[in-house]
Amino acid sequence: MPDDTGSSDAMMLGGASGDARSPRGHAAFSMRGTDDRWVVIQLNTFRNWVSEQLRRSNCEIEDLQMDFSDGTKLCKLVEALQGKSVGRFVPRPMNQLQALENCTIALAAITRDNIKLVNIGRCFNF
Template sequence: MDARASARSREGHAASAGVADKWVLIQENTFRNWVNEQLRPMNMTVTDFEKDFENGVKLCALITVLQGKSPGRVIQSPKNPHQELENVALALSAIANDNIRLVNIGKSQVVILI
C-alpha cells in the first residue's frame, strides 16, 4: 500500500488518495523550505531530496549547520558511488552519534547505486 494512500486527517480518519497526495506534497514542500533555510549560510539549495542528497555533500552540509560542527572529511566532488557512500556514511554516523535512532536507514538507501 502506498504511504500516501494511508495518510490520515487530524481527526484520524483515512484521507482519500487525492487529499493524501496533496497533504504529502504540502509536507514535502514545507520540509524542503526548512532545509533550504538551514542551508542558506552554505549557499546551497535543495530542489529534489533524492537527487540532491544522493552524493552526501548537501546532507553533510545540513548536518554541519544543525550540529554546529563538521561530520568529518567530506568529499566535495565525489567521483564515484564509493565516495558518495563515504559522504552519506559520515552524515548518518553524525546523526547516530547525536543519539538519534535511524531505523532501516543506511547509506545504500540514500545513494542510488547503478
C-alpha cells in the same frame, strides 16, 4: 450535530474552536482522501526547511532525491543542525562509492550524538 454557538458539545467536537476536527479547521482535515496531495505538501515543506538550514552554507535544495543523492548536502545539513563539523567528506564525489561514503559520514555524525532517526520511510522511487 454540533453547532457553532459555543455549546460544550460544539467545543468538544471542534465546531467553534477551529481545530482539525472542524470542517473549516485545519487543512489536514479538508484533505482526507488526497494522500498524494498531502505527501507533496509535506515534501515541499521539508524541502523549504532544509533549504533554510543550508542557507548559511550557500546551498539550496530543489529536489530532495537528487540533491541528497551524493551526500554532500546531507553532510552540510548535519553540520548546520549540529553546529560542528562532521569530518572530512568528498565535496565533489566522482562515483557511487564516494557518494555512499558521504552519506555514511553524515549518518555516523548523527549516531555519535545519540540521535535516533525515527519515521524514516521510503517516499521516493530510488
